[in-house]
Amino acid sequence: MEQVRSITAEELHRKMSSGEDLVILDVRNETDYNDWKIEGKNLRTMNIPYFHFLEEDVQVYAGLPKDAEIVIVCAKGGASHYVAEMLMEKGYNTCSLQGGMLAWSQFYHPTIVYMDDQLKLIQINRLAKGCLSYAVISDGKGMIIDPNKEIDVYIELAKTHQFEIEHVVDSHMHADHITGGPRLVKQVGATYYISSEEAKGTNLKFEPLDRYDRIKVGDVHVEVLSIPTPGHTPGSTSFLIDNRFLLSGDTIFVGGLGRPDLGGKAKEWAEDLYHTVFFKLKDLPDDCLVLPAHYADIQEINDRGVVGELLGKIRENNEIMRNVDKASFTEQVASAASMEKPPNFEEIVAINRGELQVDQERAIELEIGPNRCAVHHHG
Structure with missing residues (x-):
């Protein structure tokens, strides 16, 4: 009998990107x-x-297409193999x-946003x-911004694009994923940067x-200004x-702003956000490309495969960015507290602060699920 084919997360992404006619059949519970x-x-x-x-009910097959490839997905690959065999x-x-x-949650895909001589x-x-996350490369040197847990991805990237990782930066203490920052600098001998406000009370070397x-970064022509936001x-x-x-971290997204409630001080932090949006960033030009640390909707990936938008467009489309009344802005943003919080965020923050050590299996488990750091999406 013919063997069931299995494909890797990378192959699935390639098929999705090339516009092949395929259907994802997810066999996990509803x-x-x-x-x-x-997505x-x-x-x-x-x-x-x-x-x-398992119930051998023929009705199950009623809606399945015969004219497209069906990729079957389950939690870890066992059940999907069985269903694929039946189909x-x-x-x-x-x-x-x-x-x-599980494999899909570990898949990272790099896309070049911009390239010139410098x-x-x-x-x-x-x-x-x-x-x-991002790699800023100039003159054979590089800075990695907001690296995720799988640091081999960045080491591989440095090999492919022939640069040495000199700086590793976290825009803030992440709550929805485990940072690769401290482990990456250890591995490649780079410097790790994070705001002292984020790392106070920790034993992190930064x-x-x-x-x-x-x-x-490398060449004198590339300077990265760090702006407290x-x-x-x-x-x-x-x-x-x-x-x-x-590179806006979790401050400004293509479709919204960063939620300010995860530290339990929604109102004070929402006021900070108001000051950031209307004072700190007000002189930035409209044609500045905003590249965030997260997105919440697949539609935010543009035709070039990049998540990013011109600041002018975001100002125009993002209702909350036009709300110059401080009291109602603060109220609107602080109400994000009613949203569902990122799963396991307290444990993830403790790991990122260096206060909790977990094994690889637990780390993967903690990160499973969507990110919930963005709020106020337009549309």
């Missing part, structure tokens, strides 16, 4: 599917829980996602989490971002490159 699933533009996804296939016997063109959602800027998209108004957290910092690119 709650898990609704909470967190594989893509123009991607058809269906949810039929695994146990329906194959019935003549469907099918394959199983190797490692399931600067290369790469966005690394961790699609399952909506987490974005350079305080608040002492640097600029960091030079409190709001999402008190020590949140954004990075301005050449007055053209604002």
Whole structure:
């Protein structure tokens, strides 16, 4: 009998990007599917829980297409293999996602945002989490901004694009994913930067971002201005490159602003955010490209595969960014506290502060699920 084909997360992403006609059949239970699933533009996804296939009910197959490839997804790759086998016997063109959602949660995809003789800027998209990190490269040297847990991704990137990682920066103390920052600097011998406001009370070895108004990457032409942009957290910092690119951490998103309630001080931090939006960033030009650390909707990925938008467009489309009345802005933003918080965020923050050590298996488990750091999406 023919063997069931299985594909890796990377192969699945390639198929999704090339516009191949495929359908994702997710066989996890309905709650898990609704909470967190594989998404893509123009991607058809269906949810039929695994146990329906065990009941031998022919109705289960009624809505499944015969004219497209069906990629079957489960939590870790076991159940999907079994369902793929059943469908194959019935003549469907099918394959199983190797490692399931667990593998998808570990997949990172780099895209070049900008490149000239002096600067290369790469966005690394961790699609399952909506987490974005960046490599700023000049003259054979590089800075990694907001690295996620899998540090091999960045080491590999440095090899491919032939640069040495000199600086590693976290824009703030992340609550929805485990940072790779401290481990990456240890591995490559770089310097780790984070705001002292974020790292106070920890034993982290770091350079305080608040002492640097600029960091030079390799070539003298590329200077990264570090701008304190409190709001999402008190020590949140954004990075301005050449007055053209604002790497905004969790402060400004393509479709919203960073939620200020995770520290339990929603009102005070919302006031900080007001000051950041209407004073700190007000002189930045409209044609400055905002590149955030997260996105919450697949539609925010543009045709070039990049999550980013011109500041002028964000100011125009983002209702909250036009709300200059401080009291109602603060009220609107602080109400984010009623949103569901990122799962396991207290434990993740403790790991990022160096106060809690967990093994690889627990770390992966903690990160599973969507990110919930963005609020106030327009549309």
